[in-house]
Amino acid sequence: MSKALIQSSDPITLIGGGQATAADIAEVLTIAPKLVAVDGGLVTALAAGVTPQAVIGDMDSAPPEALARIPDRHQHRVSEQQTTDFDKALRSVAAPVVVGVGFCGGRLDHQLAAMHTLLAHADRPCILLTPTEAVLIAPPDLSLDMAAGDVVSLFPLVAGAGRSTGLEWPIDGLAFDPATFIGTSNRALGPVSLQIEAAGIVLIVPRRYLSPLVAHFVQGGARWPARG
Numbered sequence: 058m059s060k061a062l063i064q065s066s067d068p069i070t071l072i073g074g075g076q077a078t079a080a081d082i083a084e085v086l087t088i089a090p091k092l093v094a095v096d097g098g099l100v101t102a103l104a105a106g107v108t109p110q111a112v113i114g115d116m117d118s119a120p121p122e123a124l125a126r127i128p129d130r131h132q133h134r135v136s137e138q139q140t141t142d143f144d145k146a147l148r149s150v151a152a153p154v155v156v157g158v159g160f161c162g163g164r165l166d167h168q169l170a171a172m173h174t175l176l177a178h179a180d181r182p183c184i185l186l187t188p189t190e191a192v193l194i195a196p197p198d199l200s201l202d203m204a205a206g207d208v209v210s211l212f213p214l215v216a217g218a219g220r221s222t223g224l225e226w227p228i229d230g231l232a233f234d235p236a237t238f239i240g241t242s243n244r245a246l247g248p249v250s251l252q253i254e255a256a257g258i259v260l261i262v263p264r265r266y267l268s269p270l271v272a273h274f275v276q277g278g279a280r281w282p283a284r285g
Contacts, residue, residue: 073159
């Protein structure tokens with residue numbers, strides 16, 4: 058595991074350079090109050106009227122005038138080019154959970170790369186926001202007090218399996234695989250519980266469940282261990 062550059066006992070917000078409004082940022086900061094910019098996300102944050110506590114990345118998208126507003130000691134340059142800036146940032150922070158804004162929407166290759174990063178660092182819980190959804194690697198065990206009719210999607214990045222209660226189409230006994238069987242557009246009948254056998258299934262639920270998802274990890278809920 059990479060050594061954390063930033064450690065926090067509270068949730069951390071990462072802001073990327075993709076689609077994120079000032080309202081998005083303001084909402085997330087009420088839940089994950091420590092703001093860290095990911096390279097060009099610094100511009101997005103400053104345009105929204107907030108100054109990140111730090112910036113991480115190779116700094117190829119953060120202009121000098123923006124970086125001048127961040128003390129040098131809070132600028133963490135990671136210059137290798139084998140991974141994305143989101144990957145650099147997620148592996149460099151340690152917190153109960155991270156919330157990411159500005160990583161979904163826009164270019165599809167960027168979104169696919171973000172899914173890769175969620176999987177590669179599944180031991181560092183991270184919830185990404187879209188305009189309407191919250192997206193994360195489903196933890197080993199999760200219960201959400203959902204409303205009947207809410208969409209619950211499960212998309213495997215690797216082969217996997219699990220169990221559920223409260224879904225219109227239970228997942229017990231199903232063999233998820235990105236090439237043969239996926240679980241998108243399921244629906245909640247009411248409160249939902251999931252038990253997932255291994256890290257690698259993306260969970261997508263309505264955005265209004267961000268707070269209970271964050272609370273799951275803050276309160277010590279199940280999470281994936283670091284890879285050996």
